[in-house]
Amino acid sequence: GQNIDQPTEMTATEGAIVQINCTYQTSGFNGLFWYQQHAGEAPTFLSYNVLDGLEEKGRFSSFLSRSKGYSYLLLKELQMKDSASYLCAVRDRTSGTYKYIFGTGTRLKVLA
Amino acid sequence: NAGVMQNPRHLVRRRGQEARLRCSPMKGHSHVYWYRQLPEEGLKFMVYLQKENIIDESGMPKERFSAEFPKEGPSILRIQQVVRGDSAAYFCASSPPIDREQYFGPGTRLTVT
Numbered sequence: 001g002q003n004i005d006q007p008t009e010m011t012a013t014e015g016a017i018v019q020i021n022c023t024y025q026t027s028g029f030n031g032l033f034w035y036q037q038h039a040g041e042a043p044t045f046l047s048y049n050v051l052d053g054l055e056e057k058g059r060f061s062s063f064l065s066r067s068k069g070y071s072y073l074l075l076k077e078l079q080m081k082d083s084a085s086y087l088c089a090v091r092d093r094t095s096g097t098y099k100y101i102f103g104t105g106t107r108l109k110v111l112a
Numbered sequence: 113n114a115g116v117m118q119n120p121r122h123l124v125r126r127r128g129q130e131a132r133l134r135c136s137p138m139k140g141h142s143h144v145y146w147y148r149q150l151p152e153e154g155l156k157f158m159v160y161l162q163k164e165n166i167i168d169e170s171g172m173p174k175e176r177f178s179a180e181f182p183k184e185g186p187s188i189l190r191i192q193q194v195v196r197g198d199s200a201a202y203f204c205a206s207s208p209p210i211d212r213e214q215y216f217g218p219g220t221r222l223t224v225t
Contacts, residue, residue, distance in 0.1 A: 033213060042203060042216040043155070087154060097160065097168045100145065100205075100214065104154035 002026045004103035006088050011109045012078055020073045020106045022088035030098065031091040034062050034073045037105065038084045046086075047073070075108075083110045114139070116206050116217035117186075124223045131191040131198070133220045137206030144187045145205045145214060146172075146179060155203065161187060194224045 003025045012018040024032070031050040035043035049055055049064035049071060061074040073086055085105040092099050117136040125131050137144050142162055147155040157171040161181035172179065176194075181187040191198055201221050205214035 035216075042218050045213045045215065048213055089155075099157060099160065099168060099170075101157065102147075102155040 002090070002092060002101050004088055004090060004101055006086075006103045006106045008104070009107045009109070011111060013111050014078055014080060016078050017074065017076050018078060018108065020075075020086050020088075020108070022071045022073070022103060024069050024071070024088070024090045024101075024103075026069075026090050026092045026094075026101065028092045028094035029066060029090060030093040032062075032064055032071050033089040033091065033100070034060075034071075035087040035089060036084050037087055043087055078110050080110050080112065083108060116141075116204060116215050118202075118204050118217035118220050120220060121218060122221050122223070124225060125194050126225055127195055128193050131194050131222055131224075133189040133191075133202050133204075133222070134186040135189070135204030135206075135217055136186040137204075138215055141206035141208050141215070143207045143209065144181050145207075146187075146189050147203045147205065149201045149203060149219075158189070158202075191222075194222075196224050198222060199224045 006022045033048050034046040036046050037043040047062035054063045059076045064071045085107050087105045088103040090101050119134050144161045146158040149155050159172045159179045160168040164183050176192045178190045201219045203219045204217045207214045
């Protein structure tokens with residue numbers, strides 16, 4: 001079957017580093033995405049990994065290990081505005097069509 | 113280049129009425145996805161459409177729900193005879209053909225009274 005797991009909530013301090021983990025099980029893996037969603041708003045794209053390794057984009061980095069079915073999102077120099085939900089999503093290509101499967105999201109609280 | 117547009121942003125319906133949600137994808141995007149999100153939960157895939165074609169509707173309830181993406185005009189998600197359990201945020205996302213990330217609209221928040 002298809003399954004994505006990520007922690008429900010995390011808390012960190014302003015200026016710190018936080019790592020949000022995501023594990024997945026899917027039969028037709030075709031890429032992993034991270035989205036940020038502030039309360040009451042639409043998800044916004046953060047990063048995309050399809051090959052193993054680290055993708056860095058400013059304060060945000062995302063890592064993928066396909067053999068382990070594992071990814072993490074790393075947020076550095078945390079700011080108060082980073083308080084949001086972070087959604088891990090896997091693109092699955094089974095039966096010839098693409099489908100995006102989302103985790104339930106990790107609610108990150110950044111404290112002053 | 114305008115982003116993904118959805119309207120209405122908020123919709124209130126009484127039980128038994130019909131809800132019609134519209135989504136205009138970004139210019140140049142031919143793929144549209146609809147998702148439902150309940151409070152404090154993740155996004156649940158409902159349906160994936162291309163122009164004039166439903167590609168995958170495996171996440172959409174078989175009854176009362178339908179979706180279309182006509183050759184001209186926005187994609188429509190239609191919910192007939194709404195019930196309280198249909199209250200949720202409905203997000204539309206669009207992407208160019210294959211291999212690119214999705215871009216989300218602002219969502220329609222449906223409340224059934």
